[in-house]
Amino acid sequence: MSEIRAILTDIEGTTSSIDFVKDVLFPYARTRLPAFISTHADHADVQHWLHEAAKEAELVSASQQELIDLLQHWIDVDRKSTALKALQGLIWQEGYVAGEFRAHVYPEVAARLRQWRADGIRLYVYSSGSVPAQQLFFGHSEAGDLAPLFAGWFDTETGPKRLSTSYARIAEAIGEQPQHILFLSDVVEELDAARAAGFQTTLLARPPMACPAEAPHPCVTDFDAIVLG
Ligand SMILES: CSCCC(=O)C(=O)COP(=O)(O)O
Numbered sequence: 001m002s003e004i005r006a007i008l009t010d011i012e013g014t015t016s017s018i019d020f021v022k023d024v025l026f027p028y029a030r031t032r033l034p035a036f037i038s039t040h041a042d043h044a045d046v047q048h049w050l051h052e053a054a055k056e057a058e059l060v061s062a063s064q065q066e067l068i069d070l071l072q073h074w075i076d077v078d079r080k081s082t083a084l085k086a087l088q089g090l091i092w093q094e095g096y097v098a099g100e101f102r103a104h105v106y107p108e109v110a111a112r113l114r115q116w117r118a119d120g121i122r123l124y125v126y127s128s129g130s131v132p133a134q135q136l137f138f139g140h141s142e143a144g145d146l147a148p149l150f151a152g153w154f155d156t157e158t159g160p161k162r163l164s165t166s167y168a169r170i171a172e173a174i175g176e177q178p179q180h181i182l183f184l185s186d187v188v189e190e191l192d193a194a195r196a197a198g199f200q201t202t203l204l205a206r207p208p209m210a211c212p213a214e215a216p217h218p219c220v221t222d223f224d225a226i227v228l229g
Pocket residue numbers: 010011012013021025080085126127128129130133134137161
């Protein structure tokens with residue numbers, strides 16, 4: 001394995017539990033979406049993302065209620081829509097700021113991120129959650145403000161997580177050769193795409209999951225077991 005100079009991490013299922021996203025964040029956004037849209041309908045960013053959602057759904061014209069129904073359906077099916085993720089981020093902001101919840105991170109994650117930083121490794125995030133949502137997530141985590149540990153943030157505006165071109169763009173953006181970047185994820189298809197772009201990869205199989213007998217990527221159950229280089 002080449003020397004690792006940068007680590008790019010997924011969030012849901014990797015640094016943090018899927019249950020927190022599904023049981024806390026998604027219901028919070030789903031419940032507040034109608035009121036949020038009607039009270040922020042004149043905000044330029046909200047208008048932009050509603051327009052993008054309508055375009056993605058190929059709706060020529062849609063009422064505010066139709067868009068709310070569409071977005072709530074997308075939350076229910078966990079659609080990785082850039083427009084939905086941007087709107088969710090705006091809604092979650094209110095919850096984080098009001099202290100209604102803090103983002104889950106697995107117990108060893110904060111110390112391991114700090115150790116990697118101390119070892120001179122640059123840290124980046126790549127998640128389907130929007131960049132502002134990622135920054136809120138790590139800025140209001142159960143382990144405190146972890147956002148300053150990260151040197152950069154990437155979401156699906158860079159490209160879908162299962163396409164190798166997205167990883168090539170990220171390597172270019174951070175100015176590092178792909179073989180010196182380690183990508184961490186719980187999704188094999190994302191790791192396949194990263195490996196196709198030349199990245200090193202490690203699969204996170206968080207309990208109650210376990211590493212498969214013949215794992216398609218190096219596999220660990222927590223960050224402390226990750227081997228660099
Ligand atoms: C950081 S925002 C909350 C997570 C989210 O909405 C999401 O879709 C996470 O997907 P990931 O790519 O981190 O598995």
